[in-house]
Amino acid sequence: MPAELKAQTKLEHHIKYSPVPRELRLWGEMIVYSIIILIVVSAYYFATNASFSERILNRAVGDVALLLIGFSLVLSSICYFWDFADKYIIYRKHLGLVGSGYMTIHIVFSILFSAYSPFPGYYLEDKRIASFIGALIATAIFVLLAAISNRFAIHEIGATRWRKLMRLGYIGFVFVLFHFGAKGIQYWTPWLTGKSESIFPSFSLIVFMFGVGVVILRIALWFSTSQKSKLGN
Numbered sequence: 001m002p003a004e005l006k007a008q009t010k011l012e013h014h015i016k017y018s019p020v021p022r023e024l025r026l027w028g029e030m031i032v033y034s035i036i037i038l039i040v041v042s043a044y045y046f047a048t049n050a051s052f053s054e055r056i057l058n059r060a061v062g063d064v065a066l067l068l069i070g071f072s073l074v075l076s077s078i079c080y081f082w083d084f085a086d087k088y089i090i091y092r093k094h095l096g097l098v099g100s101g102y103m104t105i106h107i108v109f110s111i112l113f114s115a116y117s118p119f120p121g122y123y124l125e126d127k128r129i130a131s132f133i134g135a136l137i138a139t140a141i142f143v144l145l146a147a148i149s150n151r152f153a154i155h156e157i158g159a160t161r162w163r164k165l166m167r168l169g170y171i172g173f174v175f176v177l178f179h180f181g182a183k184g185i186q187y188w189t190p191w192l193t194g195k196s197e198s199i200f201p202s203f204s205l206i207v208f209m210f211g212v213g214v215v216i217l218r219i220a221l222w223f224s225t226s227q228k229s230k231l232g233n
């Protein structure tokens with residue numbers, strides 16, 4: 001059974017046998033959880049930096065976007081291999097869309113904050129252009145997926161094709177990892193090689209490792225489903 005179909009079956013099972021989830025409550029919960037995550041991430045920056053600038057705020061918002069979108073994507077893999085997270089599958093759409101909301105705020109900050117001016121000249125400099133192109137591709141993919149995350153679109157596109165289209169999210173996610181990994185690596189290397197004075201890693205390294213975990217689990221899932229379909233033939 002394709003991974004997304006199994007996740008969808010679990011979602012439908014959960015909706016059928018548990019008290020009817022009220023859509024508004026789920027959105028409310030997700031927004032509250034996301035604010036808690038933003039506070040925790042900001043506290044990490046507070047603890048590890050001398051000051052909390054507008055630039056750090058933008059980084060924290062970008063981190064929350066990546067974490068929420070990553071949780072949304074990884075739920076399919078986790079629910080395929082294990083059962084412990086089945087009850088959280090109902091949040092998949094809300095995680096992805098609230099994450100896209102933080103992504104939008106991050107992009108607006110990245111255009112408006114003076115730390116990144118002039119726009120777009122700042123991003124078109126040689127050392128930033130590759131990261132910027134990665135960000136643009138990821139943004140285009142996530143905007144498309146957000147636009148089709150509704151019943152009307154599923155009905156119009158057809159469930160099977162819609163599920164296949166949603167897999168684009170992983171490609172967008174890899175582009176986001178490239179977007180900040182390309183710049184971050186120079187700051188992470190001293191910590192990874194034990195040459196950093198700080199015992200705490202940069203938060204971008206933590207989210208990058210999380211992102212790599214999301215991608216590895218998806219590859220494991222793809223491997224497992226393709227092995228099963230080969231055995232079935």
Ligand code: HEM
Pocket residue numbers: 055056058059060062063065066069103106107110111116123135136138139142176179180203204205207
């Ligand atoms: C055109 C779109 C985008 C622009 C212009 C942009 C701009 C930026 C900039 C300037 C930074 C570095 C911040 C700094 O060091 O001061 C950054 C980092 C980051 N961005 Fe974006 N971004 C875009 C899209 C995205 C998207 C789509 C996501 C995720 C869904 C994202 C997530 C991140 C993350 C996680 C970081 C690293 C934050 C950290 O240092 O921990 N960005 N972005």
